[in-house]
Amino acid sequence: MSGKVVVLDLVKPVLHNSKPIYMRFDVAGVSTNKKYFFERDQDLDENWITGIDAAYYSNTAWNAPQQITVGGVTYNTITQADLAKVVVSFTTVEKGKVKIKMRKCPLSFFRRDLTSERPRYTLAIDSGSSYLEFMETPLATALPMIIPFYFCWD
């Protein structure tokens, strides 16, 4: 695209594409002072990210299911309390260098049950160098554990 003016209609965003991205943690557990990287995903790497949601399990409000099976393994969905212990850093690659775009953003920011607002994004994410960190352990969620993300892209 060259010499073109693109107007993003952010007041009425249109959902074009979306998929879940699962961050999975096995029975070995998690620790602070460690980065947990996203698996590389072609859809995230090659498109504009226009929306990001994170979900948790709650038995009092609809959110994510209590358990999610991926690759034949059943994981326990992270609880609301544990979600507050997680931060995410989304990175991009510019001129061959990894650059942090969203640094240690609390995962609670991506909860949609707290907000009627839908933040817009113009993110070119590099999935394989983006990561989660845990600010506190232990977690109450039984292992193996899963954190569901839902990405939208254009």
Add this chain to the structure above:
Amino acid sequence: MQTKANKYRTPVSKDSQIIIPRNDLSIDCSYQFEIPLTNTGQGGKNQFPRNDILNPKGTGSVLFTGWEVYTRDFLVRAESGNNVVTPADATKLTVTLVFKEDEFVYQFPYIGLISALNYGMIRRLDRKQIDITKSYITVMDAGLAASQSAVINWFFIPSNQ
């Protein structure tokens, strides 16, 4: 839909423009910013610490487009390991933002910036420049617990965009 050119594609060519209405928040960069609350007495002023990401070349290095704050309900610990301020203690805090000696946001209640308590609203800033090290948090009431930090999640764009 974007064509899938190369893996690390440049989103747009240099002579293209993306226009975003300025009254809406589009997240380009964000930064979790911690303010350790060391002056906990009534009237205590807690200056924002210097930060090389938000003002690497001084004020104006980045332009702020929005902000929100956190309590322990939604983020348990800050980067230093301090507890994030409790919801009860958050009611004792106000935030002042400064640019060129002008306290353009003066003693804004901290709880008013918690998006989860304000219908999810994220406060916008109109590409503001902020003197980070001159801005501060004021403790309005005594009895703040020790070793806590306030946390601001800044949204910004580099000033050369």
